[in-house]
Amino acid sequence: MRRPAPRVVALAVVALVVAVGVSAYAVTAWRSREAAVAAAPSVPATALGDVLDAPHLVFRSTLPGSTYGLVAAVPLDAPDGPRAFTDVACDRVDVAAGTASCLRTVRGVVTSFETLLLDARTWQVERTWPLPGIPSRTRLSDDGRLVATTAFVTGHSYTAVGFSTQTDVHHADGTAVGNIEGFALEVDGQPFTAVDRNLWGVTFVDDDVFYATAASQSAGRTWLVRGSLAARAMESVQEDAECPALSPDGTRVAYKKVVGTAQGQSVWALAVRDLASGTETLLPGTRGVDDQAEWLDDATLLYGLARAGEPGVTDVWATGTTPDAVPRLLVPGAWSPSVVR
Amino acid sequence: MTRVYLSLRDRPAASRPAPGASSGAGRRPARPAKVSSVVVTLGVVSMLTDISSESVAAILPLYVTTALGLSTLAYGVLDGLMQGATALVRVLGGWAADRGDHPKWVATTGYGLSALSRAGLLAAGGFAGVTAAVAVDRVGKGIRTAPRDAMIAAASDPRTLGRSFGVHRALDTVGAALGPLLAFVVLWAIPDGYSTVFVVSFGAAVLGLATLVLLVPDLRPRRAAWLARHRSRGERALPKCKGCTCDVTGLQPAGRPFRWSLVVAPRMRRVLLAAGVLALLTVGDGFVYLSLQARDGFAAQWFPLLYVGTNVAYMSLAVPVGRLADRWGRARVFVWGHLALVAAYVCAGLAWASTATTVAALLLLGAFYAATDGVLAAVVGRIASADVRGAAIGTAQTVQAVARMVASAAFGVLWYTAGRGPAILVVAALLAAALPVCWVLVRSLDAAPASEDATAGADA
Numbered sequence: 001m002r003r004p005a006p007r008v009v010a011l012a013v014v015a016l017v018v019a020v021g022v023s024a025y026a027v028t029a030w031r032s033r034e035a036a037v038a039a040a041p042s043v044p045a046t047a048l049g050d051v052l053d054a055p056h057l058v059f060r061s062t063l064p065g066s067t068y069g070l071v072a073a074v075p076l077d078a079p080d081g082p083r084a085f086t087d088v089a090c091d092r093v094d095v096a097a098g099t100a101s102c103l104r105t106v107r108g109v110v111t112s113f114e115t116l117l118l119d120a121r122t123w124q125v126e127r128t129w130p131l132p133g134i135p136s137r138t139r140l141s142d143d144g145r146l147v148a149t150t151a152f153v154t155g156h157s158y159t160a161v162g163f164s165t166q167t168d169v170h171h172a173d174g175t176a177v178g179n180i181e182g183f184a185l186e187v188d189g190q191p192f193t194a195v196d197r198n199l200w201g202v203t204f205v206d207d208d209v210f211y212a213t214a215a216s217q218s219a220g221r222t223w224l225v226r227g228s229l230a231a232r233a234m235e236s237v238q239e240d241a242e243c244p245a246l247s248p249d250g251t252r253v254a255y256k257k258v259v260g261t262a263q264g265q266s267v268w269a270l271a272v273r274d275l276a277s278g279t280e281t282l283l284p285g286t287r288g289v290d291d292q293a294e295w296l297d298d299a300t301l302l303y304g305l306a307r308a309g310e311p312g313v314t315d316v317w318a319t320g321t322t323p324d325a326v327p328r329l330l331v332p333g334a335w336s337p338s339v340v341r
Numbered sequence: 342m343t344r345v346y347l348s349l350r351d352r353p354a355a356s357r358p359a360p361g362a363s364s365g366a367g368r369r370p371a372r373p374a375k376v377s378s379v380v381v382t383l384g385v386v387s388m389l390t391d392i393s394s395e396s397v398a399a400i401l402p403l404y405v406t407t408a409l410g411l412s413t414l415a416y417g418v419l420d421g422l423m424q425g426a427t428a429l430v431r432v433l434g435g436w437a438a439d440r441g442d443h444p445k446w447v448a449t450t451g452y453g454l455s456a457l458s459r460a461g462l463l464a465a466g467g468f469a470g471v472t473a474a475v476a477v478d479r480v481g482k483g484i485r486t487a488p489r490d491a492m493i494a495a496a497s498d499p500r501t502l503g504r505s506f507g508v509h510r511a512l513d514t515v516g517a518a519l520g521p522l523l524a525f526v527v528l529w530a531i532p533d534g535y536s537t538v539f540v541v542s543f544g545a546a547v548l549g550l551a552t553l554v555l556l557v558p559d560l561r562p563r564r565a566a567w568l569a570r571h572r573s574r575g576e577r578a579l580p581k582c583k584g585c586t587c588d589v590t591g592l593q594p595a596g597r598p599f600r601w602s603l604v605v606a607p608r609m610r611r612v613l614l615a616a617g618v619l620a621l622l623t624v625g626d627g628f629v630y631l632s633l634q635a636r637d638g639f640a641a642q643w644f645p646l647l648y649v650g651t652n653v654a655y656m657s658l659a660v661p662v663g664r665l666a667d668r669w670g671r672a673r674v675f676v677w678g679h680l681a682l683v684a685a686y687v688c689a690g691l692a693w694a695s696t697a698t699t700v701a702a703l704l705l706l707g708a709f710y711a712a713t714d715g716v717l718a719a720v721v722g723r724i725a726s727a728d729v730r731g732a733a734i735g736t737a738q739t740v741q742a743v744a745r746m747v748a749s750a751a752f753g754v755l756w757y758t759a760g761r762g763p764a765i766l767v768v769a770a771l772l773a774a775a776l777p778v779c780w781v782l783v784r785s786l787d788a789a790p791a792s793e794d795a796t797a798g799a800d801a
Contacts, residue, residue, distance in 0.1 A: 007555040007556060008555075008556075010551075010555055011551055011552060011555045011556065014547070014548065014551040014555075015548060015551075018544040018545075018547055018548050019544075021540075021544065022540055022541055022544040025537060025540045026527070026531070026534075026537050026540070026541070029531055029534055029536065029537045030530060030531050030534070030537075033531055033532070033533070033534070107525075107528060107529050107532065108525070108529055109522065109525060109526055109529065110522075110525060110646055111403075111525050111528070111529075112642070112643070112644075112646070129641075130638075130641045130642040130644065132634055132641065132644045133402075133644075134402060134403060134406055134407075152402065152406060153631075153644075179635070193754065193757050193758065197757075263467055263468050263469050265468050311408060311533070312407075312408070312533060
């Protein structure tokens with residue numbers, strides 16, 4: 001038998017080392033994850049029905065363990081107490097008028113994404129349609145008849161087109177109102193047709209009027225825009241305002257605003273704009289936020305924040321809307337809060 | 342002319358004598374030699390490296406947004422880096438390969454940089470680290486492409502150059518399809534197992550690099566071309582002696598010095614012009630996928646996977662279309678292959694949507710890549726002088742890449758002003774109109790002799 005060439009032997013050795021090394025790493029990673037899930041302290045849980053009967057907060061639970069990622073609810077009067085779990089996993093969730101909108105990642109050999117509409121009482125799926133990318137934001141109109149979703153659409157491979165967000169509005173029956181990127185847009189009264197414009201983070205005023213974020217990547221600018229679904233048109237309200245959230249009384253809009261950069265990344269803080277007077281109040285205490293805020297009441301904002309040093313774990317904080325407001329931790333291990341009264 | 346064929350074919354034959362390949366001068370073998378083992382090995386290297394790159398590319402958005410918790414805009418910056426970094430280093434990579442006449446070394450540098458970037462991803466924390474790792478990977482990709490294609494051209498029988506590039510691109514695309522699949526399987530088994538994906542990716546990159554270093558011979562295209570033009574020992578300035586072995590070690594000249602004028606010789610200019618014009622009418626795949634998704638539920642549901650359909654078509658058509666190019670004319674297939682793109686645009690732009698038109702658009706897009714990507718390298722690889730082949734291929738790919746970037750930007754404007762369907766149909770019409778013009782531009786190239794003879798004659 002002929003001896004294989006030394007180069008072939010060397011390659012075989014490299015292949016063996018790589019195979020063994022990669023497998024060992026994968027097995028270790030898998031085991032340590034299993035161990036972490038098993039070792040996680042069980043999250044105190046309570047019955048779902050009781051919580052849903054009273055005013056409550058619905059959110060994605062991010063405490064480690066077997067319930068990670070599931071939608072949960074806590075009573076508004078005991079937000080850091082035991083939580084009631086549903087069996088639905090969502091990346092973003094919003095509830096209005098008995099309907100829940102849920103954006104989720106369907107992991108598998110091929111990963112895909114979808115929007116679910118659920119009954120916010122039974123948590124049974126009523127409708128589902130595909131989402132074109134990674135879940136980013138969702139909001140329902142107050143009467144639960146309109147659903148806005150923002151997904152983060154990425155290139156198909158590294159040779160394809162770059163990133164963009166896609167923000168769609170649907171009726172609750174699943175029929176599409178449209179991708180608001182296709183709506184006419186005016187910035188400071190001028191038609192705005194930049195190629196790289198993106199829109200995200202819708203908040204509804206009623207079943208026609210909405211606020212959202214418009215951005216041009218090349219210009220590096222963002223705007224708070226006010227739009228009409230019927231007119232399929234939007235116009236800018238002010239610059240540098242992302243992910244708006246309308247207060248329950250409809251008089252103010254909260255949004256995130258760039259207040260600095262760290263490591264080449266924008267750093268945001270929340271700000272509130274009084275719609276009648278146009279005055280803006282910055283909330284420096286919320287520095288580091290990257291979320292679409294939610295109003296707990298007309299004077300309190302909720303927002304999620306990643307917990308430092310614990311990847312994947314987030315907390316929901318509450319803050320007043322005065323410049324000196326100091327945020328307080330409201331729900332540990334939570335994300336994407338939605339207030340239900 | 343025949344002697345050029347032989348000289349070019351000799352190197353693969355040196356490592357593994359192909360049947361008929363080393364028969365006497367002046368007699369063509371009945372069947373062309375098999376695809377060189379060098380080409381297949383380079384294909385395997387590309388496959389492994391693509392598994393490495395695409396597995397990371399597929400999960401990077403998820404990683405950046407969910408694991409690092411960065412905003413989507415940050416990812417936009419990252420993606421821009423990915424696009425921009427490669428275009429210009431391609432020419433440099435080709436130039437360095439020609440200049441030193443060791444394309445393997447330059448390619449090794451490129452593949453090595455990409456492997457290094459995987460290790461960097463493992464160590465990187467935060468946005469800055471990921472950004473740096475991505476940029477290094479892209480530079481590596483830019484550097485290696487032209488020298489690798491020059492090696493494929495040098496190792497192949499010029500008569501079956503199209504097939505050789507087809508084989509390479511098919512293997513390459515297998516990697517591009519396997520990579521994301523592998524990554525998602527890992528994430529499925531280990532949620533948040535991003536570091537495991539990076540380790541798998543690093544492993545594949547190391548394996549690809551090792552295959553290149555250990556199995557691919559150190560081809561010397563310039564020296565080989567010089568030897569082909571200087572057949573006798575006298576011409577080679579070797580001492581005349583009977584019974585000496587025809588050992589060429591210690592032979593001084595490595596071919597003619599590199600000259601940019603050769604890169605943009607008249608025939609190359611025609612190719613660059615045609616490739617540039619056609620690329621200006623090639624809008625990004627993303628737009629095609631988006632317009633499919635906008636009107637068809639099937640496309641929307643499988644949106645993240647549409648590229649798989651394109652890749653499958655590309656993979657299975659690369660070799661047959663390469664063979665067709667060898668038989669029918671490579672410039673001809675390159676130009677008329679854009680008809681597949683016209684058809685894909687029409688399928689995507691039509692108002693009435695169905696699963697059938699969506700699938701047809703995806704397959705046509707794959708056919709377009711099969712008919713143009715490797716075939717362009719084959720066209721250039723044949724008409725460019727061996728002395729500047731790397732730089733010529735690199736230049737052609739850069740012209741194409743830059744023109745496509747311009748096209749995507751311009752198309753975006755059209756997209757918003759005219760609407761999705763009309764915009765894409767307008768481009769289809771323009772492209773269809775440009776095809777005959779480009780064909781007139783390059784039609785003479787298929788019949789023309791390979792560059793070696795022409796330039797050798799001019800040189801004498």
